Amino acid sequence: MTNLKKVGLSALAGSLVAVSAYAGELSVSGSAKFTYTADTGNEDAEADGNRFGMAQGLSFSGSGELDNGHTVSLLHVMSSDGGAKSTSVLTYDMGAIGSIKYQQDSGALGIGNIDDVTPTADEEVWNGLDTGGASNETPSGRVSGGVTGFQYTYSNDMLTAMLGYSPKSDSDSTADGSNGIAAALQSSTSVALKITPMDGLTVVAGTGTKGNADGLKDDDHDTYGIVYAWGPIQVGYQHSEIDDGTTSTTADTEQDMVSIAFAVNDNLSISYGEQDTDRDGTSLTQEVKGFSVGYSMGGMTIKAHKNEGTNINQTADNESEHTEIAVSFAF
Secondary structure, X not given: OEEEEOOOOOOOXXXXXXXXXXXXXXXXXXXXXXXXXXXXXXXXXXXXXXXXXXOOOEEEEEEEEOOOOOEEEEEEEEOOOOOOOOEEEEEEEOHHHOEEEEEEOOOOOHHHHHOOXXXXXXXXXXOOOOOOOOOOOOOOOOOOOOXXXXXXXXXXXXXXXXXXXXXXOOOOOOOOOOOOOOOOOOOEEEEXXXXXXXOOEEEEEEEEEEEOOOOOOEEEEEEEEEEEEEOOEEEEEEEEEEEOOOOOOOOOEEEEEEEEEEEOOOOEEEEEEEEEEEEOOOOOEEEEEEEEEEEEEOOEEEEEEEEEEEOHHHXXXXXXXXXXXXXXXXX
């Protein structure tokens, strides 16, 4: 890890509000990750190009304590496309009363933090099924609260509550002193709860609204789920509903997810999951399933998953497969 000394970062606005954050020291970290990825389905199996790749991201992070005992932390992640889709997170931690953060094109907000809590040894069963390039290949039915905006998080021994607000943005990164995309979606607001009433048991629930693609209506997003761990076995179930806000209700979806994960030993885990999504106005059920495996050996981790989907986005004969093997090293 390399440290950059005496680096000042500021965000200055000349209008109503000016907020600045200065980090005396930023730590720089990267990752050593090598992958093999294969995507097949509606496209020719040989048309997905070179299947080998490496992680190329750099993370810059820093934090400082204020006179009142609160802390401010900063994270910038430079992406592998030369920074075009870099992400930033600024967090104000107030200790026992929670934290507030603003993030740009990074992670999830509100209900998006619990979009799929079913256990897995690697990735979720829908991971990678939208990489083939076809416009109708992205699986439908997953709840979301946006990825750019504000989130307040409060946690105690049994409860974690996350309130997210994404202001007129889907996945936008706006520079200081600038406005977002002119044709951005409407704002999204949601809340997510995680409750652990007893050892091994986790219950989640969330609700919210998200701006519809037509820019005029809001979609209602709701989800609830349960995960139970018993020794080396974890099982999970989750149900999600999205009520389309347009005049037509044929886009309303209901989704059920179930998975089981088994820790063979301290180093090896395996999992299997399924996800079925129904949409009003069609008899086609979107069916997604996948296997995952994870193995660690000292500073090396090997993970792999194979996911398959049929009737993607409730389109007949629309199929997709995604296979990925990743080798990571910790230094």
